[in-house]
Amino acid sequence: MNIIKDELILFFTIIDFGKGSKVLKLSKEMGAVASSIFLGRGTVKNELLNMLGILDVRKEIFLTIVGQNLEEELYSNLEKKFHLDKPHHGIAFSIPLNYCIRVFEDEKYISNPEKKGVKEVEHEAIFVIAEKGQSEDILDAAVGAGSTGGTVIHGRGCGTRQRETIFNIEIEPEKDIVLILSKAERTEAIVDSIKDRLKIDEPGAGIIFVMDVTRALGLYQDKSK
């Protein structure tokens, strides 16, 4: 495996429906490692609109993995192009990653090789973004390596090179995003198991990234284990 030492961050943007693809394009041009979009709903706090029955609006949740060197630039680009500095134009935030594995290239980006942490983390969150339809395999592999289970989110996007278009509109392939919370000591095994299960020889096989979780509730393991 090709190990690259590069501080990576997970960058979130929550923005009005329809703008997600534009943010995706922007991040792609800036050289993001991987990106994905899923759909959500956001609140509307306005009496008039609420009275009319508009209680929520469609939102797109955009997440991308970029090198830390790009973080500032991404923020300022978003501010420039999507006016996030003004109210009601969307929000953006970023979280540091522990490491990230790009399955196809067999590359591993390690953010902080020697943990600076004062406090030892007990849990970690594993995210897997893969081709749609692979979530069952991923969960299967994770459970086989000692995970208690996971959550699947349906999304689209990712990719850095493809430019396939129809009627000049870019096609963003569908993705399964799987979130798994695990005990820190099991993370390695789970990630390896998932990595082996995803077909490594195919482009688009997926991306796995891990981040620290300071607290977790609701993770119960079989006592026999």
Add this chain to the structure above:
Amino acid sequence: MKGEPYLNILLSKLKDISLSVFPITLLVIILNFTLIPVETGVLIRFILGAILVIIGLGIFLFGAHLGIGPIGNLMGETIAKTNNPLLVGILGFILGFFISVAEPDLQILANEVNIASGGLISNVTILIVVSIGVGIMVAIGLLRIVYEKPLNKLFTIVYFIIFLLGLKAMEEFLAISVDASGATTGAMTTPFILALGYGVSQLKGGKTSEEDSFGLVGLASAGPIFAVMMLNIIKGINNVQGEVEAFVVNTGILGPYIRIFPRFLKESVLTLLPLFILFLIFDKTRFKLNKRSRGIILKGLLYTYIGLTLFLVGVNAGFMEVGRIMGEGLANYHPWLLPIVGFALGMVVVLAEPAVYVLTEQVEEVTAGHIKRKIILMALSIGIAFAVSMSMLRIMIPSLKLWHFLLPGFALGAYLSYRVPPIFVGIAYDSGGVASGPMTATFVLAFAQGAAGAIPTANVMIDGFGVIAMVAMTPIVAIQLLGLIFKRKARKEGNCEHN
């Protein structure tokens, strides 16, 4: 944190809707100044109609989002939760039956068929037979989701049976039966059936839940085709009588609006009533919604009512007449332009179809934005453009028959359904039902009838009705061809490559 930014939400919705009605309006105005000048009064009425259509469509869609959609989803979930195939079938039948029996378009059609059959088939018979057809198909469609039967095989069987019936039925009835299918999948039923299928497939989940969210509208619109053809064969009718109603010239600008307003106020109530009653019954026995949720849904139904009424009034008082005048004028003075203008009209008219909006939004929702609204719209536009254009050719050339287009079209549709990703099969057949909504059924139909009336060799009855059949057929081909392109492109691209 007060005020204005939220106006964006309203404004952007209004912009979306204006953009969907604007192209057709612009085209008509251009035609007025170039090829077929219409009277000033007619043009003003048309523009007034366009404004009403925009407002009505906006309110309707908003209401559909709050009312019909959630009701359909809830009912779908409730039906799926029963976990009892027999009950799924029965409930599906009941819903399908009651929703189509109240559809005003169907009542108008029943009247027409009654006249066409020389009184042999009574209005009530048609209403009931067609509604039974819809009920059965909705039941089959829901059971298909439960039993995970592939949509392409089901559609192949359904259309093969229709083909066999079509061999026996008269050409006039072929046209009427497909028109019946357009009539039953109206502005109100389509969003409801879409949401119903979505609700069932969401609750059932599993690997195919995405593609199972579509196809129910397509199946439901096959029901009336069956029903009317069966009626024709059983009753042994072999000549069609009657004429299409004489066209009354409107006078005054506001007059026509005021005259038809009460009719659509009443019709919209009729359309909504069964849904409203079914909702109350389901809510009492199953959903048991809290006051707030129930309030929102009822508010949604009220908006739908207002929106639909305004929309229908605008279309009928403003659009229909212009459609007919344009058709007549072109046929009289520039007949060779009919296919070209028809092409352009088809392209823009489908954008203003209410259910198209609902369908494309659901596609985006289900695929997490993978299949974009705009792409579906473009495929639909091209499909309907061909439908109208080819219908014009058929009106002009007597030796071209309706089945010369329908047979190869549906056959190609069936073939493609084995070649494209399953989700496109469902979307394609649904689009067929969705595209033949109130806008097409009035404006395009009036255009075709106008043209047919002015061309001596054409038959207003057959040629007029046939347009709806074409509009229902071409999306099946167009959307599946789009699916084929999607498949090709997806295969070519490596998804997550790095530079």
